[in-house]
Amino acid sequence: MTLPMIPPELASSEEAPIIMSVIKRSNDVRETGSHCHSRGQLLGATHGLISIDAGECRWVVPATHGVWIPPNVKHSLLGSHGPFNGWSIYVAEPACTDLPDKQCVLELSGLLREAVNRATLWEYKELEPAQIRLANVIIDEIRTMRNIPLGLPLPKDTRSLKVAMALSDNPGDDRCLEDWAVWAGVSSRTLRRLFTKETGFNFTEWRQRARLLKSLEMLAAGKNVTTIALDLNYENVSAFIALFRRTFGATPGHYKNMMRGGLNNHLNP
Structure with missing residues (x-):
């Protein structure tokens, strides 16, 4: 620290x-x-x-x-x-x-x-x-x-937060909402309601956002687009690229280049 x-x-x-x-x-x-x-x-x-x-x-x-x-x-x-x-x-x-x-x-x-x-x-x-x-x-x-909108709002209820933190750590986990509900000790109906009420996203949307943010980390670590798409359980590479572009306004490859450049040419200690 x-x-x-x-x-x-x-x-x-x-x-x-x-x-x-x-x-x-x-x-x-x-x-x-x-x-x-x-x-x-x-x-x-x-x-x-x-x-x-x-x-x-x-x-x-x-x-x-x-x-x-x-x-x-x-x-x-x-x-x-x-x-x-x-x-x-x-x-x-x-x-x-x-x-x-x-x-x-x-x-x-x-x-x-x-x-x-x-x-x-x-x-x-x-x-x-x-x-x-x-x-x-x-x-x-x-x-x-x-x-x-690059943020990932976290739910407040301890049960939904438990699921959210687990997915934040491993957004490629493809368990359905019903399985997560059993794991967290809550009904699937309640878990679905909590995510929507407390984050503004339904469960599927929230997990998709968690995956996209994780993909930024993986791009920064130098992983290629195919590996990222597979590790995060996208249906295929094209589906990942399309969603990434729709959300961030650029392809993963272009975003990776922007991150490498960033402010480095502007800010020098």
Whole structure:
């Protein structure tokens, strides 16, 4: 388990600058325990993937996107997929008023990437006028970036959560809802109702989303498309590619290339 990107006292400081930006690289996988702070945070990877848990949702996030976490929301970095190459922006709480009030995944703009790169050179002290103007550009970009549905909402009931966590660990498990209900000690009717009520997805849709997020991890690990489709129990490779493209707007191969590039050419520590 590793420490947060910046000291906790800075992450909740009212005296520190309106924006603080940091980039870290490590040869090790990075994980942070559950914590919260009064500043809002936008974080992501310079390349590859990171898994984030915040509030009642879990994300697997490629380097083309970032996770926005509003002030005072508990969150953790479940892990980087491979050596950690990541960045974070911390936004003072008063400046978060017009920013998203729910944790979400945002599609990053080129302007934001360059602004973050510049802001990492600043010291954590009072900003100069030109720096304040750029900080406001960063805040405007966070406000206007497109929200992307990469999250996997988790159910709250202990029985449905038990099934959800098992499927998160192994989304290729092809047991039907009735079999899962027996395993969790709940009726199939109740399990079906709980998934729909607590996640907004029926059981089949939720499992499909879990598989797609797992496929991002597998792409980042270098696995080929055929292997991924077979391991996740898709009917065939074409069915996997079609669903992936429909959900993410790109083929698995193209997405893999984007993750390799990510922000690496823009953000240099």
